[in-house]
Amino acid sequence: MAAITNFLSKPPLSLSNTPKLSPPCLHSSFLVPFVTKEVKPLAAKLGTGRTHFMTKATAAPGTKKPVNDEKVQKIHSVEEFDEALKTAKNKLVVVEYAASHSYHSSQIYPFMVELSRTCNDVDFLLVMADESGKTRELCKREKIEKVPHFSFYKSLEKIHEEKGITQDKLMGDVLYYGDNHSAVVQLHLREDVEKLIDDHKADHKLIVLDVGLKHCGPCVKVYPTVIKLSRQMSDTVVFARMNGDENDSCMQFLKDMDVVEVPTFLFIRDGKICGRYVGSGKGELIGEILRYQGVRVTY
Structure with a gap:
C-alpha cells in the first residue's frame, strides 16, 4: 500500500466511514504467469x-x-x-x-x-x-x-x-494507463462521484469505488482484477475509479473521505459508505465485495 501524507483531519461528508475489514480466506488468480525479469x-x-x-x-x-x-x-x-x-x-x-x-x-x-x-x-x-x-x-x-x-x-x-x-506487469500497466475500454466508470471530479451515487440510489446497486494514485504500484497491480470483476458483476455491482492526484477536486475528495493509504476501495450503497477495504489483495477484495452483496464469506 502507498501512504498519502499531510491529509486534513476533516471528517467525511454525509457518507459514513468504517475501519479496514479483516481479509477473507478467498483467493483468485486472473493474471498470466510470470517470466523471469532481466534487463x-x-x-x-x-x-x-x-x-x-x-x-x-x-x-x-x-x-x-x-x-x-x-x-x-x-x-x-x-x-x-x-x-x-x-x-x-x-x-x-x-x-x-x-x-x-x-x-x-x-x-x-x-x-x-x-x-x-x-x-x-x-x-x-x-x-x-x-x-x-x-x-x-x-x-x-x-x-x-x-x-x-x-x-x-x-x-x-x-x-x-x-x-x-514481466507479462502481468505489462498487462496491468496497459490497462491502468489506457483504460477506455472497460466497464469501470472513470471519475475525474467530486461532482462525478456525487452523480454516480445519485444515479444508483434507485436500483440499490453496490458501488465499488477504487481510489488510488497515478503512479501507485499496488494500485496498478490490482486494477486488472477490478476490470475483470466489472465485467463479471455488471448486473449487480458498479465499479468506478478515481486517481486522487489527478486534480485538486479529487485530492480534496480523498481527504474528506479520510483516505490515507491507497489503494482504498469504498463500498457505497444508497448514498452511504457501508464499508471499505484497504489493500491490493485480489482474493480479499473479491471477498469483501461478495460480503457487501450479502454472500456469506468464511473467515
Missing part, C-alpha cells in the same frame, strides 16, 4: 553497427506459427517516433525499446503483440535500439540504457516507464 545493457551493442532486425516476434518454444505483429508500428528514427506520438493525440502509446541480441526482448515482445490485438484504444510502438544509427540516436535522446524498456505516453507526455517488466 540487458545496451552500451556494448549500440555502437557496433549490427544489422540484425526483429521484423517479426520470436515465437516461444513449441509455437508453430509466427506471431502476426502488424498492429505494432516499427519506429526507425526520431522523426517517426515524434510523428507517432503526435498522431496518437490523447491515446495511450506504449513503446518497447528492444535489441536483436536480447533474449528477454524477444520473450516479452509476443505478449505485447497479443495486447495490441485486444487493446484497440492503445498504440504500440517498437524501437530496435541496435538497428541503425538513427535508432541509437533516438535511444540516446530518450535516455534508454537497458532493454527491454517500456515507456508510456499520453498527449506527447511520458507518464510511466519500466526498465524491466
Whole structure:
C-alpha cells in the first residue's frame, strides 16, 4: 500500500466511514504467469553497427506459427517516433525499446503483440535500439540504457516507464494507463462521484469505488482484477475509479473521505459508505465485495 501524507483531519461528508475489514480466506488468480525479469545493457551493442532486425516476434518454444505483429508500428528514427506520438493525440502509446541480441526482448515482445490485438484504444510502438544509427540516436535522446524498456505516453507526455517488466506487469500497466475500454466508470471530479451515487440510489446497486494514485504500484497491480470483476458483476455491482492526484477536486475528495493509504476501495450503497477495504489483495477484495452483496464469506 502507498501512504498519502499531510491529509486534513476533516471528517467525511454525509457518507459514513468504517475501519479496514479483516481479509477473507478467498483467493483468485486472473493474471498470466510470470517470466523471469532481466534487463540487458545496451552500451556494448549500440555502437557496433549490427544489422540484425526483429521484423517479426520470436515465437516461444513449441509455437508453430509466427506471431502476426502488424498492429505494432516499427519506429526507425526520431522523426517517426515524434510523428507517432503526435498522431496518437490523447491515446495511450506504449513503446518497447528492444535489441536483436536480447533474449528477454524477444520473450516479452509476443505478449505485447497479443495486447495490441485486444487493446484497440492503445498504440504500440517498437524501437530496435541496435538497428541503425538513427535508432541509437533516438535511444540516446530518450535516455534508454537497458532493454527491454517500456515507456508510456499520453498527449506527447511520458507518464510511466519500466526498465524491466514481466507479462502481468505489462498487462496491468496497459490497462491502468489506457483504460477506455472497460466497464469501470472513470471519475475525474467530486461532482462525478456525487452523480454516480445519485444515479444508483434507485436500483440499490453496490458501488465499488477504487481510489488510488497515478503512479501507485499496488494500485496498478490490482486494477486488472477490478476490470475483470466489472465485467463479471455488471448486473449487480458498479465499479468506478478515481486517481486522487489527478486534480485538486479529487485530492480534496480523498481527504474528506479520510483516505490515507491507497489503494482504498469504498463500498457505497444508497448514498452511504457501508464499508471499505484497504489493500491490493485480489482474493480479499473479491471477498469483501461478495460480503457487501450479502454472500456469506468464511473467515
